[in-house]
Amino acid sequence: MIDEKKLDEKIARIVRGIELEVPPALEAEILVATADLRPRPGRIWLHRPFWLAMIPSAAAALLTVLALLPPSPQPSSPIAEIRTEFEIADKNIKIIFFQKPDFNLFKEN
Numbered sequence: 001m002i003d004e005k006k007l008d009e010k011i012a013r014i015v016r017g018i019e020l021e022v023p024p025a026l027e028a029e030i031l032v033a034t035a036d037l038r039p040r041p042g043r044i045w046l047h048r049p050f051w052l053a054m055i056p057s058a059a060a061a062l063l064t065v066l067a068l069l070p071p072s073p074q075p076s077s078p079i080a081e082i083r084t085e086f087e088i089a090d091k092n093i094k095i096i097f098f099q100k101p102d103f104n105l106f107k108e109n
Contacts, residue, residue: 022030082099 084097086095
């Protein structure tokens, strides 16, 4: 069986023992190639997305509009009464329906 503590120590020694040196010519070439990627002090606003600045502005505008809108109108008083008439002339029949405000379609008697 492998001793885990010894294995961990061996791996740690190997990892600590690795040291990379970049040749000076290659380092200069890398710095030249990445010079355009570094942010410049005068152009900070170009690196920030415009929409990030718009989120708080949009939220403030929405809150302002909601605050200035009048509240939704309350429904007026219920209909007092509905009267519907049907007439069957050839049978001499007239049907009149009255619907009262307290009528509930789903209420059982």
